[in-house]
Amino acid sequence: MNASPPDELAIETRDLTKIYGSGNTEVVAMKDASMQVRRGEVVALLGPSGSGKSTFLTAVGLINPPTSGQVWIRNQLVLDGDVSHADLRAFRRRHIGFVFQKSNLIPFLTARENVQIALELNGASSRKARDRAMSLLDELGVSDRAGNRPSMLSGGQQQRVAVARALANRPSVILADEPTAALDGHRGRQVMELFAQVAHQHGTGVIVVTHDQRALDVFDTTYEMEDGIMTAIDPAADMTR
Numbered sequence: 674m675n676a677s678p679p680d681e682l683a684i685e686t687r688d689l690t691k692i693y694g695s696g697n698t699e700v701v702a703m704k705d706a707s708m709q710v711r712r713g714e715v716v717a718l719l720g721p722s723g724s725g726k727s728t729f730l731t732a733v734g735l736i737n738p739p740t741s742g743q744v745w746i747r748n749q750l751v752l753d754g755d756v757s758h759a760d761l762r763a764f765r766r767r768h769i770g771f772v773f774q775k776s777n778l779i780p781f782l783t784a785r786e787n788v789q790i791a792l793e794l795n796g797a798s799s800r801k802a803r804d805r806a807m808s809l810l811d812e813l814g815v816s817d818r819a820g821n822r823p824s825m826l827s828g829g830q831q832q833r834v835a836v837a838r839a840l841a842n843r844p845s846v847i848l849a850d851e852p853t854a855a856l857d858g859h860r861g862r863q864v865m866e867l868f869a870q871v872a873h874q875h876g877t878g879v880i881v882v883t884h885d886q887r888a889l890d891v892f893d894t895t896y897e898m899e900d901g902i903m904t905a906i907d908p909a910a911d912m913t914r
C-alpha cells in the first residue's frame with residue numbers, strides 16, 4: 674500500500690518559533706521546535722499545560738502559522754514563518770487529518786455519513802465515498818455501527834469513527850490532540866494502538882499530543898515540550914536529526 678521509500682518524511686518542522694503579543698505581553702510559546710516524522714511513524718508529544726503543544730500542533734496543521742521556522746509536508750515546503758508556499762486550505766484538506774479530544778462527529782449524521790461527507794467534500798462521488806467509508810469503518814472495527822448516529826456509540830467507538838474520518842482522504846499526516854482524554858485506560862490504549870496500526874498500514878505520519886503516560890510503548894518516538902522547548906526523549910529519534 675505504501676509505495677514510497679520507507680524513509681520518506683511525512684512531515685518535518687525546522688526551528689518553529691511562535692511569539693504571541695509584543696513588548697510587556699510577549700510570550701514565546703514555542704522556540705526552535707524541530708521534528709521529523711517518517712511515513713508510517715507514530716510520535717507522542719508530551720508536556721505540561723501551557724508548554725506549547727497546541728501551538729506546535731496548530732502550526733503543523735497549517736491553522737496558526739509560526740512566527741518563524743518552516744513546515745515541510747512530504748518534502749514540500751509549505752510554510753516559512755507566516756509565508757505560505759501552497760494553498761493552505763487545499764493542502765490541509767488533501768494532506769492532513771485531525772482527531773480531537775472529543776470526536777467532533779456531526780450529531781445528525783450516521784457514522785458512515787460522517788466519514789462519507791469528508792470524502793464528498795474532497796470531490797469523491799457519493800457511491801465511491803460510501804464504499805470507502807464502509808471499508809474504513811470495517812477496518813476500524815465499527816462497521817456494525819455504520820447506521821447509527823454518534824449519540825448511540827460509546828466514546829471509544831466515536832473515536833474510531835473519527836479516526837476513519839481523519840483517514841478518509843488518505844492524508845500524509847494525522848494530528849491528534851489528546852484523543853484519549855475522554856476514554857478510560859483500556860479504551861484509551863485501544864485508540865492509541867489504532868493510531869499505530871493505521872500509521873503502519875497506510876504509511877501515514879501521526880503526531881499525538883497526550884498526557885496519557887500509560888500507552889507510551891505504542892509510539893515509535895516520544896517528544897516532550899517544556900516552556901516552548903521540544904526535546905526528543907526516545908534515543909532512536911536522534912537518528913532522524
Ligand SMILES: Nc1ncnc2c1ncn2[C@@H]1O[C@H](COP(=O)(O)OP(=O)(O)OP(=O)(O)O)[C@@H](O)[C@H]1O
Pocket residue numbers: 693694700701702720721722723724725726727728729
Ligand atoms: N492566542 C494566544 N495569545 C497569547 N498567548 C497564548 C495564545 N495561545 C497560547 N498562548 C500562550 O502560549 C503558551 C503555550 O500555550 P499552548 O496552548 O500551546 O500550550 P499547551 O501545551 O497546548 O497547553 P494545554 O496542555 O493546556 O493545552 C502558554 O503560555 C499560553 O498561555
